[in-house]
Amino acid sequence: MGIEPVLNLFVPSRGYWLTPVIIYLNSAIFVLTVLYTGSVMTFDPRALVMLGANYEPFTVAGQWWRLLTSVFLHGGLLHLVFNMIVLANIGIFLEPMLGRWSYAIVYLLTGLLASLTSLFFNVGAVSVGASGAIFGLYGFFLALLTTKLFKPEFRAAFLRNTLGFIAVNVAIGFMVGPIDNAAHLGGLVSGFALGYLWLPLIKRRAMRGRFS
Template sequence: MQILKRLYNAPVTLSLIAVNTVIFCIMAISGHELWWGNADDLLLRGANYWPLTVVQHQYWRLFTSMFLHAGLWHLFTNMLGLLIAGIFLEPILKGPKFCLVYLVTGLVADYASIWFHPDAVGVGASGAIFGIYGAFLALLTTPLFKRSVKMPFLIFIALFVCLNIIVACFTVGIDNIAHLTGFGCGILTGYLLYFTLSKADASRLPN
């Protein structure tokens, strides 16, 4: 029952998951590789790529690439990470602010990604998702929450970051620049949003 209430209070999170999933399903039905993806196919559908995004001024790719995923596992891990963070953070920020964090950190992360990797084709929501975790971490370090409430979440975020670092050391193709930039931008955004929140907002984080 508690999880249903959490889901009910996270409509933006669920909407983002739905949009990402529907787009992937449409791509799969139209012939997109289910497990590993295809760079040429992803580029046609809006992937991020320096020669197109910046050189040819197709800046909309910074946005569209956030909703494309190379394969089913890529989609699943990203959406799971978004769901876990979103059902706790969105009720605190409310939909518009949560959406703002997602979009701003995702766009900044995507630009950083092609800046450092101009020859790589970039897709995925992970930059924005790391931004969500960064914003959550920033808010948890403020006086907004009681220590007894925030410690379990701080530990969880630390484990999330450490696990991703470990996976990145043994996996080819993970965009660490996007992750780190999104996370850092999320921290900054979280501290800025702190001044717009109240104890009533903080009370929506479970004890």
């Protein structure tokens, strides 16, 4: 596999432009964070709180916007790079299938619900990152893979890959810190539920030949 197919994951195209835009937005916010903190690999949690991290004492005090802004902040370079690569790999499947507006709703809603889950289970912790929303997309895809929406051979292959990705990353989250597993699981479960909720709309979209 050459470098061109990988680079194409980050280039907007017909039916696939919102995912690259989200990646660009996260990257731009990361650059602003670097300029604000003077760091690249890791950021001081206090600086992240100032920039909009999900931090329970502030969030529950009325700064509920942190549930969303935290989804677009990252704790360092590797955190950003890993999340954006994973987002591109799931977005290339889901965005054409859902259409940009449904895709945006699923991404933002699962990100918010992931932040809420983190808020409940990680009292006093500083939480940032797109991984809750990304797990939401994987949960959504997993739900679709348990239906007859796809051909059996596609379903079997991607069901194994998706379950493997989820299992490995959840296990890493429990073994290695600091990783916000509560946000991951909150996003995963909410995405799985939304997958079944969205299924009739996806079927109608497929019948109209609007997958691209």
